[in-house]
Amino acid sequence: MSIHWWALRIIQSFEDKIxxxxxxxxxxxxxxxxxxxxxxxxxxxxxPNEPLAPGEATAEPNPDGRRALFAKHFYDELKNQxxxxxxxxxxxxxxKK
Structure with a gap:
């Protein structure tokens, strides 16, 4: 009997307690x-009955679109450089005065 078998038996014996x-x-x-x-x-x-999380009312509705635009602009800048x-x-x- 290998050590793995014994380890498995020990874990099984304590499974309910774990x-x-x-x-x-x-x-x-x-x-x-x-x-x-x-x-x-x-x-x-x-x-709809759950209250808003802190900062959720002021969060941007589509943050993924802004990230995609930033990534495209950043990529274009690197390409130009x-x-x-x-x-x-x-x-x-x-x-302005």
Missing amino acids: VTSILKQPGFHRAVGKIHRKIDEVQNGRN FQGKPTELPPDRPP
């Missing part, structure tokens, strides 16, 4: 609740 100790942890239940809430929101949409074409900046304006 599961019980994990289920007693409030952090485990919070994590499972967050996962469940996120999956439910993806499948069924946001619960490698080709030796400097980006033309707008002319300096006189300060």
Whole structure:
């Protein structure tokens, strides 16, 4: 009998105690609740009776589009620099009085 077999038998003998100790942890239940809430929101949409999270009302509605635009602009700038074409900046304006 190999050492792996003995290790497996030891783990199996303590399996109930391990599961019980994990289920007693409030952090485990919070994590499972967050996962469940996120999956439910993806499948069924946001619960209208639930209050907004802090900063959610002021968050940008489509942050992915802004990231994509930034990535495209950044890529274009790098391409221009490698080709030796400097980006033309707008002319300096006189300060407003």
